[in-house]
Amino acid sequence: xxxxxxxxxxxxxxxxxxxxxxxxxxxxxxxxxxxxxxxxxxxxxxxxxxxxxxxxxxxxxxxxxxxxxxxxxxxxxxxxxxxxxxxxxxxxxxxxxxxxxxxxxxxxxxxxxxxxx
Numbered sequence: 001x002x003x004x005x006x007x008x009x010x011x012x013x014x015x016x017x018x019x020x021x022x023x024x025x026x027x028x029x030x031x032x033x034x035x036x037x038x039x040x041x042x043x044x045x046x047x048x049x050x051x052x053x054x055x056x057x058x059x060x061x062x063x064x065x066x067x068x069x070x071x072x073x074x075x076x077x078x079x080x081x082x083x084x085x086x087x088x089x090x091x092x093x094x095x096x097x098x099x100x101x102x103x104x105x106x107x108x109x110x111x112x113x114x115x116x117x
Contacts, residue, residue, distance in 0.1 A: 002028035027052035049056040067092040074098035
């Protein structure tokens with residue numbers, strides 16, 4: 001378990017593959033996730049890639065200014081219908097296109113993406 005925001009940043013920034021994998025696979029508390037996204041904004045893209053990331057964090061970051069953050073959210077399998085609805089309307093085509101690869105996208109939204117210009 002990741003015990004602090006600083007530990008997450010250190011693990012993610014490490015050149016050691018074992019540390020990097022910990023940043024992807026290990027959980028932490030909701031409080032620490034919020035601390036990371038508030039205090040280390042450049043880490044938001046990497047927070048979303050964590051496999052244990054709580055839905056509350058994804059819901060917080062879904063409106064992030066950085067399209068890379070939103071694109072990574074679009075890949076998550078735990079998205080709610082409301083989150084899919086929001087991402088399908090994203091101004092950035094790369095975010096919308098990433099939804100195509102999400103195995104849980106509702107069929108009606110997938111059809112909508114097929115006609116996306």
